[in-house]
Amino acid sequence: xxxxxxxxxxxxxxxxxxxxxxxxxxxxxxxxxxxxxxxxxxxxxxxxxxxxxxxxxxxxxxxxxxxxxxxxxxxxxxxxxxxxxxxxxxxxxxxxxxxxxxxxxxxxxxxxxxxxxxxxxxxxxxxxxxxxxxxxxxxxxxxxxxxxxxxxxxxxxxxxxxxxxxxxxxxxxxxxxxxxxxxxxxxxxxxxxxxxxxxxxxxxxxxxxxxxxxxxxxxxxxxxxxxxxxxxxxxxxxxxxxxxxxxxxxxxxxxxxxxxxxxxxxxxxxxxxxxxxxxxxxxxxxxxxxxxxx
Amino acid sequence: xxxxxxxxxxxxxxxxxxxxxxxxxxxxxxxxxxxxxxxxxxxxxxxxxxxxxxxxxxxxxxxxxxxxxxxxxxxxxxxxxxxxxxxxxxxxxxxxxxxxxxxxxxxxxxxxxxxxxxxxxxxxxxxxxxxxxxxxxxxxxxxxxxxxxxxxxxxxxxxxxxxxxxxxxxxxxxxxxxxxxxxxxxxxxxxxxxxxxxxxxxxxxxxxxxxxxxxxxxxxxx
Numbered sequence: 001x002x003x004x005x006x007x008x009x010x011x012x013x014x015x016x017x018x019x020x021x022x023x024x025x026x027x028x029x030x031x032x033x034x035x036x037x038x039x040x041x042x043x044x045x046x047x048x049x050x051x052x053x054x055x056x057x058x059x060x061x062x063x064x065x066x067x068x069x070x071x072x073x074x075x076x077x078x079x080x081x082x083x084x085x086x087x088x089x090x091x092x093x094x095x096x097x098x099x100x101x102x103x104x105x106x107x108x109x110x111x112x113x114x115x116x117x118x119x120x121x122x123x124x125x126x127x128x129x130x131x132x133x134x135x136x137x138x139x140x141x142x143x144x145x146x147x148x149x150x151x152x153x154x155x156x157x158x159x160x161x162x163x164x165x166x167x168x169x170x171x172x173x174x175x176x177x178x179x180x181x182x183x184x185x186x187x188x189x190x191x192x193x194x195x196x197x198x199x200x201x202x203x204x205x206x207x208x209x210x211x212x213x214x215x216x217x218x219x220x221x222x223x224x225x226x227x228x229x230x231x232x233x234x235x236x237x238x239x240x241x242x243x244x245x246x247x248x249x250x251x252x253x254x255x256x257x258x259x260x261x262x263x264x265x266x267x268x269x270x271x272x273x274x275x276x277x278x279x280x281x282x283x284x285x286x287x288x289x290x291x292x293x294x
Numbered sequence: 295x296x297x298x299x300x301x302x303x304x305x306x307x308x309x310x311x312x313x314x315x316x317x318x319x320x321x322x323x324x325x326x327x328x329x330x331x332x333x334x335x336x337x338x339x340x341x342x343x344x345x346x347x348x349x350x351x352x353x354x355x356x357x358x359x360x361x362x363x364x365x366x367x368x369x370x371x372x373x374x375x376x377x378x379x380x381x382x383x384x385x386x387x388x389x390x391x392x393x394x395x396x397x398x399x400x401x402x403x404x405x406x407x408x409x410x411x412x413x414x415x416x417x418x419x420x421x422x423x424x425x426x427x428x429x430x431x432x433x434x435x436x437x438x439x440x441x442x443x444x445x446x447x448x449x450x451x452x453x454x455x456x457x458x459x460x461x462x463x464x465x466x467x468x469x470x471x472x473x474x475x476x477x478x479x480x481x482x483x484x485x486x487x488x489x490x491x492x493x494x495x496x497x498x499x500x501x502x503x504x505x506x507x508x509x510x511x512x513x514x515x516x
Contacts, residue, residue: 145463
């Protein structure tokens with residue numbers, strides 16, 4: 001029988017702080033500050049500088065929120081799809097892709113809800129109703145439901161590999177809805193207007209054009225900031241799970257360390273930290289079998 | 295693959311014939327749903343006639359969820375899915391077989407529900423070709439997507455609640471297209487029902503192809 005190993009011998013490999021910084025970095029702080037400044041500029045120009053529209057009057061100010069938020073929703077879901085595709089591609093498979101996918105899905109779900117809320121407010125102002133059975137509106141609501149299902153699915157699967165694999169497959173279906181949603185105004189007769197900004201000669205000018213462009217920059221920076229932090233958080237959660245498991249292993253081994261002296265006594269020296277509550281259960285995963293057999 | 299599909303479909307249908315769960319529980323449930331829709335619309339006959347196609351397909355969706363859950367609860371008990379996985383059958387064959395068994399049950403249910411809307415909602419049947427084609431393709435969509443998502447949620451603790459949450463949004467476009475096609479067939483709208491049928495065909499192709507390709511990975515991971 002081999003002698004039991006001490007906690008020092010089984011200490012987990014540390015993930016370098018440079019790979020997954022536990023705190024924000026100057027780059028992320030700069031990104032957040034840029035998002036804040038540009039959002040402030042959008043608010044100022046949108047509410048005070050930009051003139052009312054000839055036809056929509058004051059309600060045109062929703063133009064500086066709703067299209068940018070909807071575009072960021074699509075962009076985040078596209079990143080979710082990219083991450084899922086990267087995970088499903090055997091030669092590229094890495095936890096980084098899964099982190100990108102979950103970050104995209106969560107940020108996309110937030111912006112999808114914001115799209116529905118701002119669209120509903122704008123719809124009440126221009127169409128007279130909070131909700132109408134418009135093709136794009138309905139598909140966006142379905143997309144929101146799909147994204148909630150995706151996130152619920154991720155929470156329901158304990159095994160990290162299975163979670164990544166299954167949720168990547170579900171994400172590919174979400175992408176199909178995003179594509180249909182994007183082209184809904186061209187394929188079906190809907191109340192939504194066609195592209196306003198991204199064409200050779202935009203149909204808005206002056207401060208309206210500038211403010212709308214700034215809103216895209218502001219929400220783009222906000223999306224990037226949220227994505228970076230959610231990606232980092234997912235990596236930290238993975239690290240927390242792994243280290244929680246290793247701490248549990250160390251604690252169990254320290255209990256049986258003085259086996260020759262009879263009875264279970266605490267190991268000398270500093271006590272290992274209490275096992276962290278893990279998403280995958282403290283004694284599941286690659287090291288669980290070893291504990292069970294001891 | 296096709297031989298495996300026939301074997302699995304025959305196995306699932308044999309279980310249903312013996313257990314009679316579809317007959318004793320799913321069919322009565324779907325008919326009760328139709329009755330409840332009648333209460334919800336306050337027995338407004340013109341409104342019920344107009345809404346009958348949508349109510350029919352909603353009832354099919356609800357019953358389809360039960361059929362899919364039943365199809366995989368059979369596999370989840372006593373580790374039956376492990377036996378199926380190690381039997382040497384092709385995963386694509388298992389997928390197609392299970393989808394075919396669910397589809398056969400749903401087609402039987404749809405016949406009864408059609409009688410239900412004729413009797414309860416005074417629907418006058420017309421455009422039999424379009425109605426029949428829509429029913430068959432929509433059933434293929436519900437069965438294929440249902441079996442794929444059923445496999446995905448089979449091993450999860452919260453499968454009873456997660457499956458409807460995942461499947462209902464996925465099948466929402468199918469319900470929409472099938473309803474519009476039936477409305478056109480019954481003369482309740484001026485739209486072109488065959489275009490909706492084309493859209494349903496695209497959905498069916500995507501779900502069947504996706505399920506056939508990904509089913510092996512799904513049952514390995516869950």
